[in-house]
Amino acid sequence: GENVEQHPSTLSVQEGDSAVIKCTYSDSASNYFPWYKQELGKGPQLIIDIRSNVGEKKDQRIAVTLNKTAKHFSLHITETQPEDSAVYFCAARRSNFGNEKLTFGTGTRLTIIP
Amino acid sequence: EAGVVQSPRYKIIEKKQPVAFWCNPISGHNTLYWYRQNLGQGPELLIRYENEEAVDDSQLPKDRFSAERLKGVDSTLKIQPAELGDSAVYLCASSLGRGGSQETQYFGPGTRLLVL
Numbered sequence: 269g270e271n272v273e274q275h276p277s278t279l280s281v282q283e284g285d286s287a288v289i290k291c292t293y294s295d296s297a298s299n300y301f302p303w304y305k306q307e308l309g310k311g312p313q314l315i316i317d318i319r320s321n322v323g324e325k326k327d328q329r330i331a332v333t334l335n336k337t338a339k340h341f342s343l344h345i346t347e348t349q350p351e352d353s354a355v356y357f358c359a360a361r362r363s364n365f366g367n368e369k370l371t372f373g374t375g376t377r378l379t380i381i382p
Numbered sequence: 383e384a385g386v387v388q389s390p391r392y393k394i395i396e397k398k399q400p401v402a403f404w405c406n407p408i409s410g411h412n413t414l415y416w417y418r419q420n421l422g423q424g425p426e427l428l429i430r431y432e433n434e435e436a437v438d439d440s441q442l443p444k445d446r447f448s449a450e451r452l453k454g455v456d457s458t459l460k461i462q463p464a465e466l467g468d469s470a471v472y473l474c475a476s477s478l479g480r481g482g483s484q485e486t487q488y489f490g491p492g493t494r495l496l497v498l
Contacts, residue, residue: 272424300485311386311473311489312425357424363485369438370415370487372424 270295272360274373282381287348289376291358292340298360301341302370303332306355315356316343345378353380384408386490388474394496400462403493407455407476414451415487416459417473425473425489431457432479461495469497 271294281287293301299320304312318325318332318341325332329348334341345352358373387406395401407414412433417425428447430438433454442449446465451457461468471492477485 274424302486304489309491311475311491314486314488317486359424361485369427369430372426374424375422 270298270360270362270369270371272358272371272373274358274376276376277374278377278379280379280381281348283348283350285348287343287345287352287378287380289343289356289358289378290340291342291360291373292338293360293371294339295360295362296336296339297362300361300363301332301334302359302361303330303343304357304359304372306357306375308354312357348380350380350382353378386474386476386488388472388490388493390493391491392494392496394498395464396498397466398463400460401464401495402458402460403472403474403495405457405459405474405490407457407474408488410478411476411488412454412479413477413485414457415475415477416449416457417475417489419471419473419492421470428459464495464497466497469495471495 274291302317305315306312329346331344355375355377357375359370361370389404414431416428419425429442429449431451434451449459471494473492475487475489477487
């Protein structure tokens with residue numbers, strides 16, 4: 269089955285600086301890679317996702333890059349703000365109708381230092 | 383648009399007692415998922431429903447866990463009897479269906495279970 273590794277497990281950055289979280293996956297057939305943000309006491313919230321037919325996707329201060337050859341993808345947050353503090357999870361899935369299981373990484377606790 | 387609704391939000395029980403969690407997915411979403419999230423870990427899939435059919439329950443501990451989605455809308459996850467190791471957050475998620483953006487999963491707030 270799919271295995272997703274996520275690094276680092278904790279990350280502290282000064283407000284205004286950039287944060288980068290990296291994930292690797294094992295199943296070369298995976299083709300969908302979402303990122304979720306989870307605040308304390310809440311469920312994961314989708315913040316951005318990317319499919320394997322593109323290499324980069326951007327939404328305001330958030331961007332995701334995908335390297336299919338190396339089987340890794342990264343989340344980039346620029347101009348970080350205190351409200352970005354949360355736990356971030358990457359995930360991977362092979363969408364071939366019948367095997368849509370989403371496999372999550374172990375999470376990165378991001379702390380923005382004011 | 384209302385999100386995924388779960389209840390209760392918190393539950394404390396003694397081991398060997400039964401417990402049930404309820405989920406109401408986003409209106410119109412055909413696919414419903416139950417996940418378990420242990421402390422400091424990512425969510426792990428327990429069961430996935432397409433309408434009322436359980437299409438992936440390979441990770442569900444069937445000796446003590448059961449789930450149902452009788453009318454293809456609301457779902458209930460039950461544990462009987464609960465063990466200490468069942469303490470976790472139980473998350474429900476839903477998606478429209480299959481293909482492209484329809485597969486995007488939206489999560490509820492979860493039920494935090496503590497077994498004493």
